[in-house]
Amino acid sequence: MEDLKIQGSHQNFFIPTVNFNAKTGICEISGESFLEDTVEFYRPLIEWLTEYTTELKRPIAFIIKLTYFNTSTSRCILDILNLLKEYEDEGGEVLVNWHYDENDADMEEDIEDYMIDTGLKINLIPF
């Protein structure tokens, strides 16, 4: 299984940097997410995670370092976290670390809401 790599950019739209490693199971998404077609952008990420969790079935460490995302993105993040929760319920080993600016109370609330929503444990790591 190939790694998934996307180089982020901050132009008219904001593309997050994606680094999903099939060998180590460390999957990181960082930067900012505001896209022209959000669902289209996140589809390959979901597909990659689906393949990893149904075929390789190895531990996964999901690292989020997004400093900004719009509400369309917030739906796609929910889809990813739901997928990880399902994998965990089926016996998969899942770790989720969310790095956020300690002054960003809105982000902290968002992460809490994702935990309530998905039932997944998310480690909050302020920086």
Add this chain to the structure above:
Amino acid sequence: METPTKFNLFEYYKLFSQQDIQISYKGPIDERILSVIGNYIEVILGKNPKASKKIFSIFIELAQNVSFYSAEFNELTDGKEIGVGTLVVGEFGNYYTFVTGNVVRNEDIIPVIEKCEIINSLDRDQLREYKRNQRRLPPGVKGGGNIGLIQVALTSCNPLDFEVTPINENYSFFSIAAKVDKE
């Protein structure tokens, strides 16, 4: 060719100078405008990073709503239709405000008003729950929808300040302002 009637820009300037308007724009709203104004918000409000981040996030959600839902369009040479609206960033004593205004079809305005009224009736915990419930539903036709206004209210930490001014039997002008306290 006849000279068009002169538009009195000074009247417009005076109106906006009475209040501390940092940015005002009227015209088609697409990603290029979002990008330019978004950058300026970061520059102008940069001295207050917390408020700047909030205004930026509010700006993206509200401006996208205008570009998606405005009933007034400009057709560009490439055939693309872009929603037209007004965006204003103001600074007042102890708060910043971001305002959008656009023309809407009367039949489209009722659900928006209802949504704003629900949002304003909820406390913060209820609003978070409302957002979680709406986010679980399938997205609106434009891919976003549903939670944009809720997120604006959460980010703003203030009630949504909205107003509808009837234009004629088909159209109204809808404006919505979100305040961010300077603290």
